[in-house]
Amino acid sequence: MHVLPKMTALSVLMAVLPVQAADLIKAWTSSTVYTGGQQAHYQNQIYKAKWWTQNNLPTAANSPWTLVGACDSRCDTGGGTGGTTPPKTGPQPKPGGGYTLLQSEVDATEAQLTASPLFALTRANIATRANSEVEAIVPGRSSNPENVRRVERLLPASQWAQHFGMANAAYSYGKFLQAVGRFSGFCRDFTDGRDPDAICRKALATMFAHFTQETGAHDRNSSIEEWRQGLYFVKEAGCSDNDTSCGYNSECSMAGWQTEIWPCGKDAQGRFKKYYGRGAKQLSYHYNYGPFSQAMYGDAKVLLNNPELVADTWLNLASAVFFMMYPASPKPSMWSVLDGSWVPNSSDASRGISPGFGATTNIINGGIECGHGYEKPQSLNRMAYYQRHAAQLGVPINAAEQLGCKDQKPFDVSGAGALNIYWEMDWAYYPNNPEGKAFACKLVGYQTAYSALQKGDYAKCVQKYFNVELVK
Secondary structure (H helix, E strand, O other): OOOOOHHHHHHHHHHHOOOOHHHOEOEOOOOOOEOOOOEEEEOOEEEEEOOOEOOOOOOOOOOOEEEEEEOOOOEOOOOOOOOOOOOOOOOEEOOOOOEEEEHHHHHHHHHHHOOOHHHHHHHHHHOEOOHHHHHOOOOOOOOOOHHHHHHHHHOOHHHHHHHOOOOOOOOOHHHHHHHHHHEOOOOOOOOOOOOHHHHHHHHHHHHHHHHHHHHOOOOOOOOOOHHHOOOOOOEOOOOOOOOOOOOOOHHHHOOOHHHHHOOOOEOOOOOEOOOOOEOOOOEOOHHHHHHHHHHHHOOOHHHHHOOOHHHHOOHHHHHHHHHHHOOEOOEOOHHHHHHOOOOOOHHHHHOOOOOOHHHHHHHHHHHHHOOOOOOOHHHHHHHHHHHHHHHHHOOOOOOOOOOOOOOOOOOOOOOOOOOOOEEEEOOOOOOOOHHHOOOOEEEEOOOOOEEOOOOOHHHHHHHHHHOEEEEO
Protein backbone atom coordinates (compact mmCIF):
# COMPACT_ATOMS: atom_id res chain seq x y z
CA MET A 1 0.00 0.00 0.00
CA HIS A 2 1.42 3.37 -1.02
CA VAL A 3 1.28 6.34 1.34
CA LEU A 4 1.15 9.77 -0.21
CA PRO A 5 4.09 12.01 0.64
CA LYS A 6 3.26 14.60 3.24
CA MET A 7 3.57 17.62 0.90
CA THR A 8 1.47 15.95 -1.78
CA ALA A 9 -1.32 15.33 0.68
CA LEU A 10 -1.20 18.98 1.73
CA SER A 11 -1.43 19.99 -1.90
CA VAL A 12 -4.55 17.86 -2.35
CA LEU A 13 -6.07 19.44 0.73
CA MET A 14 -5.32 22.95 -0.54
CA ALA A 15 -6.87 22.11 -3.90
CA VAL A 16 -10.29 21.54 -2.39
CA LEU A 17 -10.25 24.65 -0.19
CA PRO A 18 -11.93 27.78 -1.57
CA VAL A 19 -9.68 30.43 -3.07
CA GLN A 20 -9.05 33.22 -0.56
CA ALA A 21 -9.85 36.82 -1.54
CA ALA A 22 -6.18 37.74 -1.37
CA ASP A 23 -5.38 35.12 -3.99
CA LEU A 24 -8.01 36.24 -6.54
CA ILE A 25 -6.85 37.71 -9.82
CA LYS A 26 -8.72 40.90 -10.61
CA ALA A 27 -10.03 41.87 -14.01
CA TRP A 28 -7.80 44.19 -16.03
CA THR A 29 -8.91 47.85 -16.10
CA SER A 30 -7.43 50.63 -18.19
CA SER A 31 -7.02 52.98 -15.21
CA THR A 32 -5.01 50.58 -12.99
CA VAL A 33 -1.22 50.79 -12.82
CA TYR A 34 0.44 47.35 -13.00
CA THR A 35 4.06 46.63 -12.03
CA GLY A 36 6.24 43.70 -13.06
CA GLY A 37 4.86 40.36 -11.88
CA GLN A 38 1.31 41.53 -11.19
CA GLN A 39 -1.46 39.54 -12.82
CA ALA A 40 -4.83 40.46 -14.32
CA HIS A 41 -7.41 38.58 -16.34
CA TYR A 42 -8.89 39.77 -19.60
CA GLN A 43 -11.22 38.01 -22.05
CA ASN A 44 -11.00 34.74 -20.10
CA GLN A 45 -7.18 34.70 -20.05
CA ILE A 46 -4.67 35.43 -17.27
CA TYR A 47 -1.78 37.76 -18.05
CA LYS A 48 1.32 38.80 -16.08
CA ALA A 49 2.85 42.27 -16.39
CA LYS A 50 6.50 42.32 -17.45
CA TRP A 51 7.08 45.84 -16.17
CA TRP A 52 5.18 49.01 -15.25
CA THR A 53 2.18 49.49 -17.51
CA GLN A 54 -1.14 51.31 -17.66
CA ASN A 55 -3.86 51.41 -20.32
CA ASN A 56 -2.15 48.74 -22.42
CA LEU A 57 -4.55 45.96 -23.37
CA PRO A 58 -3.24 42.61 -22.08
CA THR A 59 -2.94 40.56 -25.23
CA ALA A 60 -0.30 38.16 -26.44
CA ALA A 61 0.83 40.70 -29.00
CA ASN A 62 1.17 43.47 -26.44
CA SER A 63 4.74 43.62 -25.11
CA PRO A 64 4.07 44.70 -21.50
CA TRP A 65 2.20 41.43 -20.87
CA THR A 66 2.91 37.71 -20.86
CA LEU A 67 0.11 35.19 -21.30
CA VAL A 68 -0.09 32.85 -18.28
CA GLY A 69 -3.03 30.71 -19.37
CA ALA A 70 -6.79 30.32 -19.31
CA CYS A 71 -8.86 31.72 -16.46
CA ASP A 72 -9.54 29.37 -13.56
CA SER A 73 -11.20 29.71 -10.16
CA ARG A 74 -8.77 32.48 -9.21
CA CYS A 75 -10.31 34.91 -11.72
CA ASP A 76 -12.42 37.45 -9.84
CA THR A 77 -15.43 38.62 -11.85
CA GLY A 78 -16.61 41.14 -9.29
CA GLY A 79 -18.29 39.00 -6.66
CA GLY A 80 -15.09 37.67 -5.11
CA THR A 81 -15.95 34.03 -5.75
CA GLY A 82 -13.89 33.48 -8.88
CA GLY A 83 -15.18 32.32 -12.22
CA THR A 84 -14.44 32.55 -15.89
CA THR A 85 -16.89 35.17 -17.19
CA PRO A 86 -14.94 38.18 -18.52
CA PRO A 87 -16.06 41.69 -17.55
CA LYS A 88 -18.44 43.31 -20.01
CA THR A 89 -18.48 46.93 -18.89
CA GLY A 90 -16.76 49.51 -21.04
CA PRO A 91 -15.57 49.07 -24.62
CA GLN A 92 -14.45 45.49 -25.27
CA PRO A 93 -12.27 44.74 -28.33
CA LYS A 94 -13.70 42.30 -30.86
CA PRO A 95 -11.69 39.75 -32.79
CA GLY A 96 -10.92 41.27 -36.16
CA GLY A 97 -11.43 44.87 -34.99
CA GLY A 98 -14.05 47.12 -33.46
CA TYR A 99 -15.55 47.00 -29.99
CA THR A 100 -18.62 45.93 -28.09
CA LEU A 101 -20.53 48.04 -25.59
CA LEU A 102 -23.42 47.10 -23.37
CA GLN A 103 -26.73 48.52 -24.59
CA SER A 104 -27.52 49.39 -20.97
CA GLU A 105 -24.35 51.52 -20.72
CA VAL A 106 -25.20 53.41 -23.89
CA ASP A 107 -28.78 53.98 -22.72
CA ALA A 108 -27.56 55.23 -19.33
CA THR A 109 -25.17 57.71 -20.96
CA GLU A 110 -27.93 59.03 -23.22
CA ALA A 111 -30.28 59.43 -20.25
CA GLN A 112 -27.64 61.34 -18.30
CA LEU A 113 -26.90 63.70 -21.20
CA THR A 114 -30.59 64.50 -21.74
CA ALA A 115 -31.67 64.76 -18.10
CA SER A 116 -32.43 68.51 -18.08
CA PRO A 117 -35.92 69.88 -17.32
CA LEU A 118 -36.00 71.48 -20.79
CA PHE A 119 -35.50 68.08 -22.41
CA ALA A 120 -38.27 66.60 -20.27
CA LEU A 121 -40.61 69.43 -21.28
CA THR A 122 -39.74 69.04 -24.95
CA ARG A 123 -40.42 65.30 -24.84
CA ALA A 124 -43.83 65.96 -23.28
CA ASN A 125 -44.59 68.46 -26.04
CA ILE A 126 -43.70 66.13 -28.91
CA ALA A 127 -45.21 62.92 -27.48
CA THR A 128 -47.24 61.03 -30.09
CA ARG A 129 -49.79 58.23 -30.39
CA ALA A 130 -49.64 55.25 -32.70
CA ASN A 131 -50.96 55.85 -36.21
CA SER A 132 -53.48 53.05 -35.70
CA GLU A 133 -55.05 55.06 -32.87
CA VAL A 134 -54.96 58.23 -34.95
CA GLU A 135 -56.71 56.67 -37.92
CA ALA A 136 -59.56 55.49 -35.66
CA ILE A 137 -60.38 59.11 -34.71
CA VAL A 138 -63.61 60.44 -36.21
CA PRO A 139 -65.64 63.50 -35.18
CA GLY A 140 -68.01 62.81 -32.29
CA ARG A 141 -66.49 59.47 -31.29
CA SER A 142 -66.81 59.13 -27.51
CA SER A 143 -63.52 57.27 -27.22
CA ASN A 144 -61.49 59.94 -29.01
CA PRO A 145 -58.37 60.96 -27.04
CA GLU A 146 -58.90 63.64 -24.41
CA ASN A 147 -57.04 66.39 -26.27
CA VAL A 148 -59.12 65.67 -29.39
CA ARG A 149 -62.34 65.92 -27.40
CA ARG A 150 -61.16 69.27 -26.03
CA VAL A 151 -60.65 70.59 -29.55
CA GLU A 152 -64.06 69.24 -30.63
CA ARG A 153 -65.67 71.08 -27.73
CA LEU A 154 -63.86 74.37 -28.40
CA LEU A 155 -64.03 74.11 -32.19
CA PRO A 156 -67.01 72.15 -33.50
CA ALA A 157 -67.21 71.28 -37.20
CA SER A 158 -69.50 74.22 -37.93
CA GLN A 159 -66.95 76.65 -36.56
CA TRP A 160 -64.15 75.00 -38.54
CA ALA A 161 -66.17 75.93 -41.64
CA GLN A 162 -66.47 79.50 -40.35
CA HIS A 163 -62.70 79.85 -40.03
CA PHE A 164 -61.99 78.29 -43.41
CA GLY A 165 -64.67 79.29 -45.87
CA MET A 166 -62.49 78.58 -48.93
CA ALA A 167 -60.64 75.50 -47.69
CA ASN A 168 -59.69 72.76 -50.13
CA ALA A 169 -61.68 69.59 -49.50
CA ALA A 170 -58.40 67.82 -48.62
CA TYR A 171 -58.32 69.84 -45.39
CA SER A 172 -61.30 68.28 -43.65
CA TYR A 173 -62.33 68.75 -40.04
CA GLY A 174 -61.86 65.02 -39.49
CA LYS A 175 -58.28 65.16 -40.74
CA PHE A 176 -57.58 68.07 -38.43
CA LEU A 177 -58.79 66.04 -35.45
CA GLN A 178 -56.54 63.19 -36.51
CA ALA A 179 -53.59 65.57 -36.74
CA VAL A 180 -54.38 66.80 -33.22
CA GLY A 181 -54.74 63.22 -31.99
CA ARG A 182 -51.31 62.24 -33.27
CA PHE A 183 -49.67 64.77 -30.92
CA SER A 184 -50.85 64.05 -27.40
CA GLY A 185 -49.03 67.15 -26.10
CA PHE A 186 -51.19 69.53 -28.16
CA CYS A 187 -54.12 70.99 -26.18
CA ARG A 188 -53.32 68.66 -23.29
CA ASP A 189 -54.20 69.02 -19.61
CA PHE A 190 -51.95 70.76 -17.08
CA THR A 191 -51.49 70.01 -13.40
CA ASP A 192 -49.97 73.34 -12.33
CA GLY A 193 -53.01 75.59 -12.48
CA ARG A 194 -52.73 76.73 -16.10
CA ASP A 195 -56.04 76.85 -17.99
CA PRO A 196 -55.85 74.17 -20.73
CA ASP A 197 -58.93 75.51 -22.54
CA ALA A 198 -57.54 79.05 -22.73
CA ILE A 199 -54.16 77.79 -23.96
CA CYS A 200 -55.80 75.55 -26.54
CA ARG A 201 -57.94 78.41 -27.89
CA LYS A 202 -54.86 80.63 -28.18
CA ALA A 203 -52.94 77.86 -29.95
CA LEU A 204 -55.77 77.36 -32.45
CA ALA A 205 -56.03 81.08 -33.18
CA THR A 206 -52.26 81.31 -33.67
CA MET A 207 -52.13 78.25 -35.89
CA PHE A 208 -55.07 79.40 -38.00
CA ALA A 209 -53.55 82.86 -38.55
CA HIS A 210 -50.39 81.27 -39.91
CA PHE A 211 -52.45 78.86 -42.03
CA THR A 212 -54.15 81.85 -43.60
CA GLN A 213 -50.87 83.55 -44.48
CA GLU A 214 -49.13 80.41 -45.72
CA THR A 215 -51.95 78.74 -47.67
CA GLY A 216 -54.63 81.43 -48.06
CA ALA A 217 -56.14 82.49 -51.37
CA HIS A 218 -55.44 86.17 -50.53
CA ASP A 219 -58.26 87.18 -52.84
CA ARG A 220 -59.45 90.63 -51.80
CA ASN A 221 -62.19 90.56 -54.43
CA SER A 222 -63.88 87.52 -52.93
CA SER A 223 -67.11 87.80 -50.97
CA ILE A 224 -65.43 85.65 -48.31
CA GLU A 225 -63.33 87.78 -45.96
CA GLU A 226 -59.61 87.31 -46.38
CA TRP A 227 -59.04 86.01 -42.85
CA ARG A 228 -61.37 83.10 -43.73
CA GLN A 229 -59.46 82.14 -46.92
CA GLY A 230 -56.84 79.93 -45.27
CA LEU A 231 -56.12 76.31 -46.33
CA TYR A 232 -56.93 77.14 -49.94
CA PHE A 233 -53.70 75.66 -51.35
CA VAL A 234 -52.75 72.03 -50.71
CA LYS A 235 -49.75 72.09 -53.04
CA GLU A 236 -47.39 74.91 -53.81
CA ALA A 237 -48.81 77.05 -56.61
CA GLY A 238 -47.11 76.41 -59.93
CA CYS A 239 -45.61 73.08 -58.89
CA SER A 240 -46.45 69.54 -59.95
CA ASP A 241 -44.69 66.19 -60.10
CA ASN A 242 -44.18 66.57 -63.86
CA ASP A 243 -43.03 70.18 -63.79
CA THR A 244 -39.28 70.30 -64.36
CA SER A 245 -39.08 74.01 -63.53
CA CYS A 246 -40.21 73.63 -59.91
CA GLY A 247 -36.90 72.51 -58.29
CA TYR A 248 -36.77 71.29 -54.69
CA ASN A 249 -34.77 68.16 -55.53
CA SER A 250 -31.42 69.46 -56.75
CA GLU A 251 -29.88 68.41 -53.42
CA CYS A 252 -30.90 64.79 -54.00
CA SER A 253 -27.85 64.06 -56.17
CA MET A 254 -25.37 65.64 -53.76
CA ALA A 255 -23.10 63.40 -51.72
CA GLY A 256 -23.16 63.83 -47.95
CA TRP A 257 -24.83 62.70 -44.76
CA GLN A 258 -28.13 64.40 -45.60
CA THR A 259 -28.75 62.28 -48.68
CA GLU A 260 -27.42 59.23 -46.82
CA ILE A 261 -29.87 59.65 -43.95
CA TRP A 262 -32.72 61.09 -46.05
CA PRO A 263 -32.33 59.46 -49.48
CA CYS A 264 -34.63 60.93 -52.11
CA GLY A 265 -37.16 58.61 -53.67
CA LYS A 266 -37.48 58.09 -57.42
CA ASP A 267 -40.44 57.77 -59.77
CA ALA A 268 -41.07 55.04 -62.34
CA GLN A 269 -38.81 56.84 -64.84
CA GLY A 270 -35.93 56.92 -62.35
CA ARG A 271 -36.25 60.66 -61.68
CA PHE A 272 -35.98 62.04 -58.17
CA LYS A 273 -39.29 62.81 -56.47
CA LYS A 274 -40.28 66.47 -56.08
CA TYR A 275 -40.28 67.88 -52.54
CA TYR A 276 -42.12 71.14 -53.20
CA GLY A 277 -44.49 72.68 -50.65
CA ARG A 278 -47.37 70.48 -49.54
CA GLY A 279 -49.92 70.71 -46.76
CA ALA A 280 -50.85 73.44 -44.31
CA LYS A 281 -47.19 74.01 -43.41
CA GLN A 282 -46.15 73.81 -47.09
CA LEU A 283 -43.47 71.30 -46.14
CA SER A 284 -40.56 71.59 -48.60
CA TYR A 285 -37.19 69.95 -49.36
CA HIS A 286 -36.14 66.35 -48.70
CA TYR A 287 -34.33 67.31 -45.48
CA ASN A 288 -37.70 68.38 -44.03
CA TYR A 289 -39.74 65.51 -45.46
CA GLY A 290 -37.25 63.03 -43.99
CA PRO A 291 -37.42 64.16 -40.33
CA PHE A 292 -41.22 64.55 -40.53
CA SER A 293 -41.49 61.02 -41.90
CA GLN A 294 -39.22 59.75 -39.13
CA ALA A 295 -41.47 61.37 -36.52
CA MET A 296 -44.64 60.01 -38.11
CA TYR A 297 -43.53 56.52 -39.09
CA GLY A 298 -40.18 55.87 -37.46
CA ASP A 299 -38.84 55.60 -41.02
CA ALA A 300 -37.59 58.53 -43.08
CA LYS A 301 -38.14 56.71 -46.35
CA VAL A 302 -41.95 56.51 -46.15
CA LEU A 303 -42.55 60.14 -47.10
CA LEU A 304 -39.38 60.44 -49.14
CA ASN A 305 -40.79 57.71 -51.36
CA ASN A 306 -44.38 58.99 -51.10
CA PRO A 307 -44.28 62.78 -50.62
CA GLU A 308 -47.83 63.07 -51.98
CA LEU A 309 -49.11 61.71 -48.63
CA VAL A 310 -48.36 65.13 -47.14
CA ALA A 311 -51.02 66.56 -49.47
CA ASP A 312 -53.56 63.75 -49.69
CA THR A 313 -53.90 62.42 -46.12
CA TRP A 314 -54.26 63.75 -42.55
CA LEU A 315 -50.54 64.45 -42.73
CA ASN A 316 -51.42 67.65 -44.63
CA LEU A 317 -52.46 69.12 -41.26
CA ALA A 318 -50.22 66.99 -39.02
CA SER A 319 -47.18 68.63 -40.63
CA ALA A 320 -48.36 71.96 -39.21
CA VAL A 321 -48.95 70.53 -35.71
CA PHE A 322 -45.52 68.88 -35.92
CA PHE A 323 -43.96 72.26 -36.65
CA MET A 324 -45.81 73.88 -33.76
CA MET A 325 -44.70 71.27 -31.22
CA TYR A 326 -41.07 70.71 -32.26
CA PRO A 327 -38.33 73.22 -31.38
CA ALA A 328 -35.91 74.38 -34.07
CA SER A 329 -33.09 75.31 -31.71
CA PRO A 330 -32.08 77.93 -30.80
CA LYS A 331 -35.74 78.82 -31.28
CA PRO A 332 -38.23 77.44 -28.76
CA SER A 333 -41.27 75.62 -30.09
CA MET A 334 -44.31 77.75 -30.84
CA TRP A 335 -46.25 75.65 -28.34
CA SER A 336 -43.82 76.59 -25.54
CA VAL A 337 -44.37 80.26 -26.35
CA LEU A 338 -48.14 79.80 -26.20
CA ASP A 339 -48.44 77.64 -23.08
CA GLY A 340 -46.13 79.90 -21.05
CA SER A 341 -43.38 77.34 -20.47
CA TRP A 342 -40.94 79.45 -22.48
CA VAL A 343 -39.92 82.36 -20.25
CA PRO A 344 -37.57 84.79 -22.00
CA ASN A 345 -34.26 85.42 -20.29
CA SER A 346 -32.04 88.50 -20.42
CA SER A 347 -30.59 87.47 -23.79
CA ASP A 348 -34.07 87.17 -25.31
CA ALA A 349 -35.07 90.50 -23.79
CA SER A 350 -31.97 92.19 -25.24
CA ARG A 351 -33.05 90.94 -28.65
CA GLY A 352 -36.53 92.42 -28.24
CA ILE A 353 -38.29 89.03 -28.00
CA SER A 354 -41.18 88.67 -25.59
CA PRO A 355 -44.11 86.23 -25.27
CA GLY A 356 -46.82 86.88 -27.81
CA PHE A 357 -47.97 86.27 -31.35
CA GLY A 358 -44.99 88.17 -32.76
CA ALA A 359 -42.58 85.61 -31.31
CA THR A 360 -44.34 82.84 -33.25
CA THR A 361 -43.86 84.80 -36.48
CA ASN A 362 -40.19 85.10 -35.59
CA ILE A 363 -40.05 81.31 -35.19
CA ILE A 364 -41.78 80.68 -38.53
CA ASN A 365 -40.15 83.27 -40.79
CA GLY A 366 -38.11 85.65 -38.68
CA GLY A 367 -35.25 85.93 -41.13
CA ILE A 368 -37.52 87.57 -43.70
CA GLU A 369 -40.28 89.25 -41.71
CA CYS A 370 -38.70 90.39 -38.43
CA GLY A 371 -36.14 92.90 -37.17
CA HIS A 372 -36.50 95.53 -39.92
CA GLY A 373 -37.82 98.35 -37.73
CA TYR A 374 -41.17 98.22 -39.52
CA GLU A 375 -43.70 95.45 -40.05
CA LYS A 376 -43.32 93.63 -43.34
CA PRO A 377 -46.57 93.04 -45.31
CA GLN A 378 -46.54 89.34 -44.42
CA SER A 379 -46.27 90.15 -40.71
CA LEU A 380 -49.08 92.70 -40.98
CA ASN A 381 -51.24 90.03 -42.62
CA ARG A 382 -50.52 87.55 -39.84
CA MET A 383 -51.36 90.11 -37.16
CA ALA A 384 -54.70 90.96 -38.79
CA TYR A 385 -55.59 87.31 -39.30
CA TYR A 386 -54.69 86.47 -35.70
CA GLN A 387 -56.95 89.18 -34.33
CA ARG A 388 -59.92 87.89 -36.34
CA HIS A 389 -59.35 84.20 -35.57
CA ALA A 390 -58.82 85.07 -31.90
CA ALA A 391 -62.10 87.00 -31.77
CA GLN A 392 -63.92 84.05 -33.37
CA LEU A 393 -62.49 81.68 -30.73
CA GLY A 394 -63.02 83.97 -27.77
CA VAL A 395 -59.32 84.59 -27.16
CA PRO A 396 -58.64 87.86 -25.30
CA ILE A 397 -55.66 89.83 -26.61
CA ASN A 398 -53.80 91.76 -23.96
CA ALA A 399 -52.94 95.32 -25.00
CA ALA A 400 -49.32 94.66 -24.01
CA GLU A 401 -48.97 91.56 -26.19
CA GLN A 402 -46.37 92.02 -28.91
CA LEU A 403 -48.28 91.03 -32.04
CA GLY A 404 -45.62 92.05 -34.54
CA CYS A 405 -41.88 91.41 -34.73
CA LYS A 406 -40.44 94.52 -36.36
CA ASP A 407 -38.02 95.07 -33.45
CA GLN A 408 -37.18 91.42 -32.80
CA LYS A 409 -33.77 90.04 -33.65
CA PRO A 410 -33.33 86.31 -34.34
CA PHE A 411 -33.28 83.86 -31.44
CA ASP A 412 -29.73 82.96 -30.43
CA VAL A 413 -27.91 80.23 -28.52
CA SER A 414 -28.01 82.21 -25.26
CA GLY A 415 -31.80 82.41 -25.24
CA ALA A 416 -34.06 80.54 -22.85
CA GLY A 417 -35.35 78.25 -25.58
CA ALA A 418 -31.97 77.16 -26.92
CA LEU A 419 -31.61 73.40 -26.64
CA ASN A 420 -28.91 71.32 -28.27
CA ILE A 421 -30.96 68.59 -29.93
CA TYR A 422 -28.48 66.82 -32.20
CA TRP A 423 -25.79 64.20 -31.57
CA GLU A 424 -22.23 64.60 -32.81
CA MET A 425 -19.09 62.54 -32.19
CA ASP A 426 -17.36 63.37 -28.91
CA TRP A 427 -13.83 64.15 -30.10
CA ALA A 428 -12.32 64.55 -26.62
CA TYR A 429 -9.42 62.38 -25.42
CA TYR A 430 -10.25 59.87 -22.67
CA PRO A 431 -6.99 58.37 -21.32
CA ASN A 432 -8.73 55.47 -19.56
CA ASN A 433 -10.43 54.22 -22.74
CA PRO A 434 -8.88 52.13 -25.50
CA GLU A 435 -7.14 54.37 -28.02
CA GLY A 436 -8.15 57.31 -25.83
CA LYS A 437 -11.52 57.47 -27.58
CA ALA A 438 -14.75 58.68 -25.98
CA PHE A 439 -17.03 55.89 -27.18
CA ALA A 440 -19.77 58.47 -26.73
CA CYS A 441 -21.51 61.29 -28.59
CA LYS A 442 -22.21 64.82 -27.41
CA LEU A 443 -25.06 67.28 -27.83
CA VAL A 444 -24.67 70.09 -30.36
CA GLY A 445 -26.88 72.88 -31.65
CA TYR A 446 -26.22 72.44 -35.37
CA GLN A 447 -28.10 69.85 -37.40
CA THR A 448 -26.52 66.42 -37.80
CA ALA A 449 -27.77 63.02 -38.92
CA TYR A 450 -28.77 62.10 -35.36
CA SER A 451 -31.50 63.80 -33.33
CA ALA A 452 -31.64 63.71 -29.54
CA LEU A 453 -35.44 63.79 -29.88
CA GLN A 454 -35.48 60.59 -31.93
CA LYS A 455 -35.36 57.32 -29.99
CA GLY A 456 -32.38 55.18 -31.00
CA ASP A 457 -30.34 57.96 -32.64
CA TYR A 458 -27.80 58.22 -29.80
CA ALA A 459 -26.92 54.54 -30.19
CA LYS A 460 -26.66 54.99 -33.97
CA CYS A 461 -24.25 57.89 -33.44
CA VAL A 462 -21.98 55.84 -31.15
CA GLN A 463 -22.05 52.87 -33.51
CA LYS A 464 -21.26 55.07 -36.52
CA TYR A 465 -18.24 56.88 -35.11
CA PHE A 466 -16.64 54.25 -32.90
CA ASN A 467 -17.13 50.99 -34.81
CA VAL A 468 -19.17 49.63 -31.93
CA GLU A 469 -21.53 46.67 -31.69
CA LEU A 470 -24.13 46.91 -28.93
CA VAL A 471 -24.71 43.80 -26.84
CA LYS A 472 -27.13 42.89 -24.06
